[in-house]
Amino acid sequence: MEQQEKLKILADSAKYDASCSSSGSTRKTKDGLGxxxxxxxxxxxxxxGRCISLLKILMTNSCIFDCKYCLNRKSNNIKRAIFTPEEVCEITLNFYRRNYIEGLFLSSGIIKSPDYTMELLIKTITLLRKKYHFGGYIHAKAIPGASESLLQKLGFLVDRLSANIExxxxxxxxxxxxxKSENKVTKIMHYIKTNNSKKYVPAGQSTQMIIGATKESDLEIMEKSETLYKNYQLKRVFYSAYIPVNKDTLLPTLEKPPLKRENRLYQADWLLRFYNFKVKxxxxxxxPNFNILVDPKADWALRHLKEFPKEINKCSYNDLLKIPGIGVKSAKRIFTSRRVFSLTFADLKKMGVVLKRAKYFITCNGKYFMSQNLFCHEFIEKNLVLEEKTPKTIIQEQLRLFNE
Amino acid sequence: MNEACFLYEDTFISLLNLILYLIKNNIKPGNIQNTTYTPNLLDNVISLKIEEKQDAIRTIIECMGPYAYRSIYYVFLSTIEQKELILYYFILNGIKYQEKVMYHRNLRCVQKTITIAKYVLHESHKYKGFLRFKELENHILYAEIEPVNDILYLVSNHFKKRLKNEYWIIKDVKRGILSIYDKKNDYLVSEDDFTLKTTMLSKTEMEMEKLWKIFYNTIGIRERKNDRCRKNFMPKKYWKYMTEMDMEL
Known part of the structure; x- marks a missing residue:
């Protein structure tokens, strides 16, 4: 098979993995490329609209597993291909020299056995690191069920290692x-967490969940994330809106992937990691499900309106973080600047703090942005919904999904 | 008569020395321009002979801290009109408030400095990703960029660490400056002093470009197509030199 066709097949099979980040690694390189x-x-x-940072490919799309939602499942009659380790190296190095990519994201379908597959990944990445002295970013997938000695070997070669909880x-x-079983995946996560160091998986681990293929509520999904972050110190949990690639009686039939729901889950995920929120x-x-009309933080604020409006010049840093529309950067800016002068709405605007949503929830030196009488649930909710420029069709569709 | 317009030599160090001199001597400039400036009839142009002290940079860092210093440098690289005057007022306040000057975002000069610095840094970061090298037949990697701000030096610094065992050239097409790296150092030269021996591409170049385009066109998920989002992250101004975008231009 020609290289071009192989790349096409093996990139096509890899594209459903949401992760493409290349950040967070502090690995030092001495010599060589990258x-x-x-x-x-x-x-x-x-x-x-998704970022391309890594050459995201599978080693092979052949697989002995038959996961219902997966394009590469055993029972699908599709064209199969396999890269040789040398081929992966050649493409990676050539792409990297031309500044197309930041590195490699190598995953694989499972051929013969988990150990065999894992050894194939190790062989490829060893070649890349040791023979070609490649210093760029590498993210590899750990194969569930592979032995710990292989996990150990692979972890020292890559920046990020991950296993999908699915x-x-x-x-x-x-x-x-x-x-697959959850046990096999969490075993990998546990191993990576206990061995994590500057040399072993320096950029940490991540995982991915498919959203909307099964009946779980947002509450169940977020509780799972919270546990994963707590138990395994994951850097990220990725959420991937289910896209129907196979027909199966066990799978839901969707016209469009639940993108708005995925968006809400990401917003909530950020609230857990950077804004000191808890799922509860x-x-x-x-x-049990997020409001499709307003974002999770605004939704929370509307339910806790008694705690608002917050005085921008006095409230604690933690309280600044709870204001809808104010992110970590804005909160820090406000926190440092108000020590040297007292902030007004105009100052906030000048500082680049986006007031679109925040203005409903704050006062500056005791002043609300409009008449204080308007500070009430109905008025704010109505305006917040208007600010979210969600096309009506999407909302209707998503609501329909939720009611099913 | 208009307020005085002071001239500097179009180098960073010359501008810093001029500003520090003006502050030290309590002179309030009406305008600061580089020597290519064509004055109008009403301008009272003054070209001072100031000793170019190399330790002007150290003076600034010691007084205002490295963060403020870097911001000053980034503003210098921008093409914003009157950036020199903004920097004059920024440094004036920096001497007064020292490191805390960055918190005084209610001052126009501080706000401007921070915003412009961010804009320059942002563009340079984007080019670290969007720049594309082509391999010439003599294995030299060659790239062209067309940035708004003068970020060639910043971008070069990045590739000096990343592609340290390669020969590469990056050309700022708009300014006619090239950055040339010989596996040891990088040199900035004007296009008038330098011609490429060959612009022929290497044998494998077309093949790799083809592979990259195949990858690019495969990796997007059709059901999630979102052109607005793509353009937000990757504005069209970058597309011109990007291998994978030539089909869509």
Whole structure:
């Protein structure tokens, strides 16, 4: 098979993995080609608006597993291909020299056995690091079920190592991925966490969940994330809106992937990691799903309106973070600047703090941006919904999904 | 008569020395321009002979800290009109408030300095990703860029560390300056003093470009197509020199 066709098949099979970040690694390189950038660098943006940072490919799309949602499942009649380690090296190095990419993201379907597959990945990446002295970023997938000695070997070669949890509950996994078990994935996560160091997986680990292929609520998904962050010190949990690639009676039929829902989950994920929120603040048994009309933070603020409006010049840093529309950067700016002068709405605007949503929830030196009488639930909610420029069609569709 | 317009030599160090001199002697400039400036009839142009002290940079860092210093440098690289005057007022306040000057975002000069510095840094960061090398037949890597700000030096610094065992050339097409790297040092030269021996591409170049385009066109998910999002992150002004975008221009 020609190289071009191989690349096409093996990039096509890899594209459903959401992760493409190249940040967070502090690995030092001595000689040879390439290095890592702590902040990460995006080299292009694909037609779907997602960043292209790494050469994201599978070693092979052959697989002995038969996960219902996966394009590469055993029972699918599709063209199969396999790269040789030398081929992967050649493409990676050539792309890297021309500044197309920040590094390699190598995953694989499972051929013969998990150990065999893992050894193939190790062989390729060893070649890249040791023979070609490649110093760029490498993210590899750990194969569930492979032995610990291989996990150890691979971890010392790469910047990031990850295993996908795929679905938020064990029942979901049993239903759609009968060959996988949560246990196997968490075992990998545990191993990486205990061995993590400047030399072993320096950029940490991440994982991915598919959203909307099974019936789990946002609450169940977020609780899973919270546990994962806590137990395994994950850098990221990625959420991937389910895209129907296979027909199966066990799978839902969707016209479009639930992108708005995915967006809300990411917003909530950020609130957990950087804004000191807990899942129980955002969702509960009565409201197990996020409000599609307003973002999770604004939704929380509307339910806790008694704590608002917050005085921008006095409230604590933690309280600044709770104001809808104010991010970590803005909060820090406000916090440092108000020590040297007292902030007004005009100052905030000048400082680049976006007031679109924040203005409803703050006062500056006791002043509200409009008549204080308007500070009430209905007025704010109505305006927040208007600010979110969600086309009506998407909202209707998503609401329909939720009601099903 | 208009207020005095002071001239500097179009180098960073010359500008810093001029500003420090003006502050030291309590002179308030009406305008500061480099020597290529064509004055109008009403301008009172003054060209001072100031000793170019190399330690002007150290003076600034010691007084205002490295963060403020870097911001000053980035503003110098920008093409904003009257950037010199903004820097004059910024340094004036920097001497007064020292490192805390960065917190005084209610001052126009501080706000401007921070915003412009961010804009310059942002553009240079984007080019670290969007710049594309082509391999010439003599294995030299060659890239062209067309940045708004004068960021060639910043970009070169990045590739000096990344591609340290390669020969490469980056050309700022708009300014006619090239950065040439010989596996040891990088040199900035004007296009008038330098001609490429060959512009023929290497044998594998077309093949690699083809592979890259295949990858680019495969990796996007059709069901998630979002052109607005793509253009937000990758504005069209960068597309001209990007291998994978030539089909869409």
């Amino acid at each position: 290095n890592v950038a702590l902040s990460g660098i995006c080299h292009s943006f694909a037609s779907d 679905l938020p509950t064990e029942q979901g996994l049993k239903l759609l991925a009968p060959n 603040d955002l969702l509960d048994e009565k409201n």
